[in-house]
Amino acid sequence: MRILHARNIHKSYADNILNDLNFQCKTGEVIGIFGRNGTGKSTFLKILFGKIKPDQGSIHLNDRELTSSSIISEKLIAYLPQDSFLPKNTTVQDIIPFFHSDGEAQDRIFYAKGVGNFASRKIKELAIGQLRYLELLLVGNLDHPFLLLDEPFFMVEPLYKEYIIELIKELKARKGIVITDHYYQDVLKVVSKNFLLKNGNLVSISSEADLLAEGYLKTYKHPDFLYFADLNVKEEVSSK
């Protein structure tokens, strides 16, 4: 088993964003990180990936400290950024070999559920869900033991959300995966553990009720009692 550690991470821009943050993800785990806008989720993923340097702190694989060049050259961490990164005028079938020279991996993507429906289209012609699913197939099927996903569910229609959820569950067998997304209900379907990034640090979360108690949600639909729970107000709703 491999363990990715972030140790004592500090990062400030105009404000203090991350404050002595400690985190670990093992291969075989999917960890969700929630947090309100601007709390530093993307910044933290970029620090884990080595794209930006923390002001203090370090990233380790088991007990070895990683540098940004070792993360890239040793193919340790793959990263799905928030914004699309594929060239717009290339077709789906032509883009697969750019990421995967191995024929078996190419086939895994080409014949993945649903891809046949849009394989001959150009990237600019894809619907948002098709694009995000394709990006995840390309990045997730790399051999890297860790995978960071920045908002994989953003604006994705239900059918492709299901494909993405199935794919994450499959990738979990051979990787450690960290997901940040505001579509928390989708994230909760695939995670083994969750945290809320709040005041620069990670708070452990085990349910929607914890997200409510920590102020990330204002209300949520209680699974047993059919009411929308609030910190102070319980509003009855029809059971129909």
Ligand SMILES: Nc1ncnc2c1ncn2[C@@H]1O[C@H](COP(=O)(O)OP(=O)(O)OP(=O)(O)O)[C@@H](O)[C@H]1O
């Ligand atoms: N390169 C930068 N220079 C200055 N400030 C930055 C930079 N990158 C991020 N920030 C600031 O750091 C804070 C955290 O940004 P970040 O994108 O990590 O938040 P986030 O939790 O991912 O937000 P969201 O949920 O909106 O995607 C924000 O206030 C942002 O404006």
